[in-house]
Amino acid sequence: MKAQAVAQAMVRGLQEVVSPTDFVIYPLASGGSGTTDLAVRLAGGRLYHEVIAVGNRRAREVKWGWLNDRTAIFDAQDALGSPDGPSQLPGTYTDSRPVGEMIRRLLARRPDRIAVGLGDVLAADAGMGLLQLFGVTLMDGTGTPLASGSRPLLALDRIDFSDLTPPPIPIVGLTDHWHSWNERVQQRDFRLDLIHGGLMPASCRLAELLSEYIRIPVGDVAASGSGGGLGMALAFLGAQFRLGAEFLAHLGRLEEKAWQVDWAVTGSSQLTADSAHQAVGQVAQVAQRAGIPAVALTLQLGPGHLGLYDAGIVGQYSVLDRPRNERDVHRALASLIEKAAYRVGYWMQALSDP
Structure with a gap:
């Protein structure tokens, strides 16, 4: 899925649980396709x-x-x-x-x-x-x-x-x-x-x-x-x-947008030590400087993923609801992201309520 489609799936899930609000959609890539x-x-x-x-x-x-x-x-x-x-x-x-x-x-x-x-x-x-x-x-x-x-x-x-x-x-x-x-x-x-x-x-x-x-x-x-x-x-x-x-974040002034929101949701197919240098890490750093929590969704937790907590990520969550083969994941990915975002939104909303 392209970054824009992933972001839109996240928003659909969050809208089911988060109070009506404005969502800032900011798709990012890490230097690869798109x-x-x-x-x-x-x-x-x-x-x-x-x-x-x-x-x-x-x-x-x-x-x-x-x-x-x-x-x-x-x-x-x-x-x-x-x-x-x-x-x-x-x-x-x-x-x-x-x-x-x-x-x-x-x-x-x-x-x-x-x-x-x-x-x-x-x-x-x-x-x-x-x-x-x-x-x-x-x-x-x-x-x-x-x-x-x-x-x-x-x-x-x-x-x-x-x-x-x-x-x-x-x-x-x-x-x-x-x-x-x-x-x-x-x-x-x-x-x-x-x-x-x-x-x-x-x-x-x-x-x-x-x-x-x-x-x-x-x-x-x-x-x-x-x-x-x-x-x-x-x-x-x-x-x-x-x-x-970082290049794309600078072009679109992500730093400024981070000060307009209460928390951030990002994601990657796999979270590893290298994720700190990719889109997930960029969102985490910007969120950390803005004083807001950042959560990452993923299909797989790989080597070094725990280091992302030091980089500013406060939670790492799998989008998989059960064991699935690769073909099944590909076909249902948008729905899986949407449902995972719903679960994360429910958790974040609970933490935000007094």
């Missing part, structure tokens, strides 16, 4: 579509937004299209060139900056395709330039930077975590070996060569693990990183 739509909605601007065709891929339309402050924004997931990695690694893409091509297209529009939503994707080529579009020539041991994609990366031996042309304006990577590339490759879900044997060391070799050129350990840059290799490639090109939820 970030561009929300940015345009919150900040003002217009949505456009750019047709891109990279390599042998079919031409496709990519949605992008032009904000009133002359920021151009797009979601990496939208540029990459359908995942082509193994089923064990959902959201995995073997070629990051479409993201690089989209950045180049937007540069021609002469914005003041470009924001790229890096959530919900894992670029398994360590950002090689993106870098190639900005003049980085990766070569094998014979000096032959590599084709794009994760498999050719296995033959990487050296890099020619003589044609490097970095973007002339600021690039902002919108992320949902601060993990560096070197931290990310050590996490259990980052299984590049499921795509090609030897892909992990080849990716780390690319990180070493990039670091040698700019004399900065690019693999240690905070958030360089965002989007798989996209974060590392963008870090090499000089991009800055910002939490996607």
